[in-house]
Amino acid sequence: MADASVAETTSTNPLHLHDIVRDADQDPPAHQRELVFDLHGVNVFYGAFKAVRDVSFDVAKHEITALIGPSGCGKSTLLRSLNRMNDLIPGARVEGTVAYHGENIYDAEIDPVEVRRRIGMVFQKPNPFPKSIFDNVAFGPRLNGVRGSALEGIVEQALKGAALWDEVKGKLKESGLSLSGGQQQRLCIARAIAVEPEVVLMDEPCSALDPIATARIEDLMQQIKDKYTIVIVTHNMQQAARISDRTAFFVTEVNPESDTRTGLLVEYDETSKIFSNPSDERTENYVTGRFG
Numbered sequence: 001m002a003d004a005s006v007a008e009t010t011s012t013n014p015l016h017l018h019d020i021v022r023d024a025d026q027d028p029p030a031h032q033r034e035l036v037f038d039l040h041g042v043n044v045f046y047g048a049f050k051a052v053r054d055v056s057f058d059v060a061k062h063e064i065t066a067l068i069g070p071s072g073c074g075k076s077t078l079l080r081s082l083n084r085m086n087d088l089i090p091g092a093r094v095e096g097t098v099a100y101h102g103e104n105i106y107d108a109e110i111d112p113v114e115v116r117r118r119i120g121m122v123f124q125k126p127n128p129f130p131k132s133i134f135d136n137v138a139f140g141p142r143l144n145g146v147r148g149s150a151l152e153g154i155v156e157q158a159l160k161g162a163a164l165w166d167e168v169k170g171k172l173k174e175s176g177l178s179l180s181g182g183q184q185q186r187l188c189i190a191r192a193i194a195v196e197p198e199v200v201l202m203d204e205p206c207s208a209l210d211p212i213a214t215a216r217i218e219d220l221m222q223q224i225k226d227k228y229t230i231v232i233v234t235h236n237m238q239q240a241a242r243i244s245d246r247t248a249f250f251v252t253e254v255n256p257e258s259d260t261r262t263g264l265l266v267e268y269d270e271t272s273k274i275f276s277n278p279s280d281e282r283t284e285n286y287v288t289g290r291f292g
């Protein structure tokens with residue numbers, strides 16, 4: 001199945017969604033949340049086009065935060081603004097504050113390379129380098145000067161952390177591209193965590209995977225959230241309901257004078273609330289499948 005997420009999303013059943021939402025009872029009370037990100041009034045532009053406007057929300061340590069909403073509402077754009085990945089897109093510009101542990105990552109003295117080391121990213125389509133499995137994972141640590149047995153140890157730990165070690169330990173010299181799609185995505189997760197980031201941003205990491213590979217990645221996210229903070233863009237509302245602690249729901253609004261669409265954040269809350277008792281009618285319409 002080429003795109004399980006699309007199929008699942010279109011068959012959305014609100015009762016089912018309500019049933020699968022994770023039990024948040026064991027989560028820390030709101031006042032104990034240690035913030036990693038705190039966004040205030042974030043606007044993101046591509047040239048003159050405002051793709052996202054006035055976004056304010058926070059992300060706490062060891063939580064999984066899901067960004068959901070209809071196509072084009074700026075989920076990926078916003079995600080990339082969390083580690084300055086938009087810097088790599090000509091014309092892209094971020095306004096407002098993206099505070100990471102209290103420091104705006106867009107301040108002039110901040111080194112974007114260091115930002116991206118601490119805040120890693122996994123993309124929609126698995127994108128291993130055309131290198132061996134070992135070299136894929138070793139890439140970042142090597143750039144940091146790690147060599148020899150220390151490097152081997154890091155590669156092993158990262159592959160274990162990404163639940164891939166048992167499947168590849170006998171063939172580390174083979175190409176990363178020889179792996180299945182789901183294995184390639186876990187290899188990319190191993191590559192991301194090999195440099196010990198604090199945060200892993202995931203842009204629809206399962207949309208190119210079949211349901212079994214998707215379930216493995218979802219299990220993996222639950223396993224690694226004790227060590228990392230995860231922000232995930234997903235089209236798959238069941239996935240957001242299953243795995244995330246908090247959910248941000250975005251919509252697009254039409255700019256009549258230019259006939260363009262700008263994304264805005266409608267509601268951000270605990271995932272259980274978003275899917276069972278949202279505050280905004282637009283959220284309710286979306287999660288119940290009446291819109292989007």
Ligand SMILES: Nc1ncnc2c1ncn2[C@@H]1O[C@H](COP(=O)(O)OP(=O)(O)OP(=O)(O)O)[C@@H](O)[C@H]1O
Nearest residue numbers: 046051069070071072073074075076077078089261
């Ligand atoms: N590199 C770019 N240059 C110019 N415009 C862009 C670029 N990337 C995205 N956009 C525009 O910004 C808006 C938001 O796009 P984005 O991909 O962030 O939305 P999304 O919610 O992630 O969409 P989807 O769910 O379809 O992936 C869209 O209008 C899109 O066309």
